[in-house]
Amino acid sequence: MQELGFFAILFSAVFTNNILLTNYLGMCSFLGCSREIKTALGLGSAVIFVTAATSVLNWLVYAFILVPLDLVYLRFIVFIVVIAAFVQLVEMIIERVSEPLYNALGIFLPLITVNCAILGVSLFMVIREYTFTQAAGYGLGSGAGWALAIVAMAGIRQRLAQRSRIPRGLEGPGIALIIAGTMALAFMGFNGMINLN
Amino acid sequence: MSSILTAVAVICAINTALAILLLIAEALIVDTGECRITINGEKELTVNGGRSLLATLKDEQIFIPSACGGRGSCGLCKVAVREGAGPLLPTETPWLTPEERKAGIRLSCQVKVRRDLSIKIPDELFSVRQYSTKVEDITDLTHDIKQVTLKLLDPPEINFKAGQFIQIEVPPYALTDEPVYRAYSISSDPAEKDRIELEIRYVPNGICTTYVHKRLKAGDTVTLNGPYGEFGLSDSDSEIICIAGGSGMAPIKSVLLEMARAANPRRCRYFFGARSGRDLFLADLMRSLEKKLPNFSFIPALSSPQPEDRWDGETGMVTEVVGRHVKDASRAEAYLCGSPLMIDACVKLLREKGMPEDKIFYDKFA
Numbered sequence: 001m002q003e004l005g006f007f008a009i010l011f012s013a014v015f016t017n018n019i020l021l022t023n024y025l026g027m028c029s030f031l032g033c034s035r036e037i038k039t040a041l042g043l044g045s046a047v048i049f050v051t052a053a054t055s056v057l058n059w060l061v062y063a064f065i066l067v068p069l070d071l072v073y074l075r076f077i078v079f080i081v082v083i084a085a086f087v088q089l090v091e092m093i094i095e096r097v098s099e100p101l102y103n104a105l106g107i108f109l110p111l112i113t114v115n116c117a118i119l120g121v122s123l124f125m126v127i128r129e130y131t132f133t134q135a136a137g138y139g140l141g142s143g144a145g146w147a148l149a150i151v152a153m154a155g156i157r158q159r160l161a162q163r164s165r166i167p168r169g170l171e172g173p174g175i176a177l178i179i180a181g182t183m184a185l186a187f188m189g190f191n192g193m194i195n196l197n
Numbered sequence: 198m199s200s201i202l203t204a205v206a207v208i209c210a211i212n213t214a215l216a217i218l219l220l221i222a223e224a225l226i227v228d229t230g231e232c233r234i235t236i237n238g239e240k241e242l243t244v245n246g247g248r249s250l251l252a253t254l255k256d257e258q259i260f261i262p263s264a265c266g267g268r269g270s271c272g273l274c275k276v277a278v279r280e281g282a283g284p285l286l287p288t289e290t291p292w293l294t295p296e297e298r299k300a301g302i303r304l305s306c307q308v309k310v311r312r313d314l315s316i317k318i319p320d321e322l323f324s325v326r327q328y329s330t331k332v333e334d335i336t337d338l339t340h341d342i343k344q345v346t347l348k349l350l351d352p353p354e355i356n357f358k359a360g361q362f363i364q365i366e367v368p369p370y371a372l373t374d375e376p377v378y379r380a381y382s383i384s385s386d387p388a389e390k391d392r393i394e395l396e397i398r399y400v401p402n403g404i405c406t407t408y409v410h411k412r413l414k415a416g417d418t419v420t421l422n423g424p425y426g427e428f429g430l431s432d433s434d435s436e437i438i439c440i441a442g443g444s445g446m447a448p449i450k451s452v453l454l455e456m457a458r459a460a461n462p463r464r465c466r467y468f469f470g471a472r473s474g475r476d477l478f479l480a481d482l483m484r485s486l487e488k489k490l491p492n493f494s495f496i497p498a499l500s501s502p503q504p505e506d507r508w509d510g511e512t513g514m515v516t517e518v519v520g521r522h523v524k525d526a527s528r529a530e531a532y533l534c535g536s537p538l539m540i541d542a543c544v545k546l547l548r549e550k551g552m553p554e555d556k557i558f559y560d561k562f563a
Binding site for chain 1: 200203204207208211212215216218219222223226283284311
């Protein structure tokens with residue numbers, strides 16, 4: 001495999017291998033919190049922060065604690081614990097900085113802990129044996145890709161809610177899933193520019 | 198073996214490091230500094246923000262009644278917040294009616310003090326105090342109900358109305374890591390100001406009931422706060438129907454003792470439901486009250502009397518017995534105390550017998 005640099009991997013994580021639209025990870029909050037651009041932006045930035053920080057932290061923990069001690073099998077527990085602690089931190093910061101955003105995100109904020117996209121990023125980077133810089137790029141890129149997808153989705157849904165008449169049977173999650181599928185098809189167009197696997 | 202130990206050690210180390218990090222962050226980020234709480238537009242408190250309104254007020258010696266101790270599961274700690282509460286939380290919505298929401302009523306255990314608040318609480322809550330008491334006596338009333346007599350130490354006297362309840366503080370022990378508060382009706386005569394009696398039924402694994410039944414003994418100190426509640430005899434002269442089950446005896450007993458002392462001539466029938474003879478208690482006291490109060494009668498009902506009880510009184514569910522005795526309830530008042538199931542059944546029955554809803558008073562044991 002050709003060695004990819006920080007920016008190449010960041011770019012590909014956002015566009016060609018978007019974790020949400022190609023791996024379908026993190027769908028629950030993607031569908032639940034994508035009614036308004038503002039909330040989506042808030043949750044998106046929280047996810048960017050958490051993925052970027054946890055991928056770096058988890059890489060360090062993995063490389064310097066788990067591998068030397070031969071405890072690689074503990075990676076699931078350790079990754080989740082690190083992620084959970086970070087989400088707590090983000091929750092405190094958001095509550096302090098912007099209360100409206102804190103209330104708008106509601107239950108989805110603590111649910112970032114179990115956002116599978118975030119655990120997925122940490123596991124992918126380990127499976128694909130990324131270097132530290134690559135892991136940092138991949139974490140930041142995946143977070144940004146997830147945020148991009150949810151903001152785009154929120155934009156589409158917001159506009160749909162204003163302008164379109166959706167068939168009754170498809171209102172809510174139904175139409176959201178169709179949009180998500182179409183978006184995934186569109187993103188497939190980027191595929192092949194850079195191969196991550 | 199050693200690999201297991203390393204694994205455990207590594208997990209512990211990582212968790213500790215993260216916990217310390219979070220504690221530091223909490224200290225730096227969460228403390229929102231001083232907030233002012235204005236109560237009823239008059240009293241003003243300056244407090245440290247960041248905690249729930251219920252806990253903050255408690256530290257200021259203002260006790261909002263709460264049966265669950267701040268977990269948002271009893272819905273009792275309602276307070277009207279005029280300013281500064283923020284939007285309604287999903288944890289509060291099940292407890293609030295649309296009118297209450299309009300009036301700005303919130304659950305004080307869910308509202309966090311983040312900025313200056315303006316709240317409104319009933320004046321009588323200012324008379325709520327914390328009392329330290331000593332256990333004078335614990336007696337078995339039945340196989341699972343104990344009567345606890347508490348002698349007041351500081352302050353040495355309590356003023357309460359018959360039917361009100363207090364909250365006991367259970368200190369941390371095997372079943373709880375932090376102090377919890379549980380509400381119990383006072384069963385003694387309000388004229389006895391220097392001691393109170395409680396009737397506490399054992400609930401397996403109940404935090405407070407286990408503490409009282411298995412740990413507490415004469416001479417121990419107990420902290421309580423109160424009195425709370427609106428349950429109590431009205432000022433009319435209409436007929437009284439009391440219905441209770443189990444430890445629901447407590448507030449009714451207090452009301453009856455007060456009636457006996459005042460030689461109250463109102464007609465009063467007290468229906469007490471129990472399963473069998475071993476669940477029936479204080480029947481002698483009730484019989485002696487019948488002698489003192491000419492218009493009072495005590496009607497115990499056993500739902501499944503055992504052969505050894507040699508029971509010749511009423512049998513059946515307490516609602517069936519009430520149904521047999523009371524024909525027209527349209528001019529009477531009812532005082533109920535017992536399990537939510539019993540209360541609901543009784544309210545339904547009394548409504549069928551023509552009793553207006555605002556004449557039915559009750560305390561539900563949650």
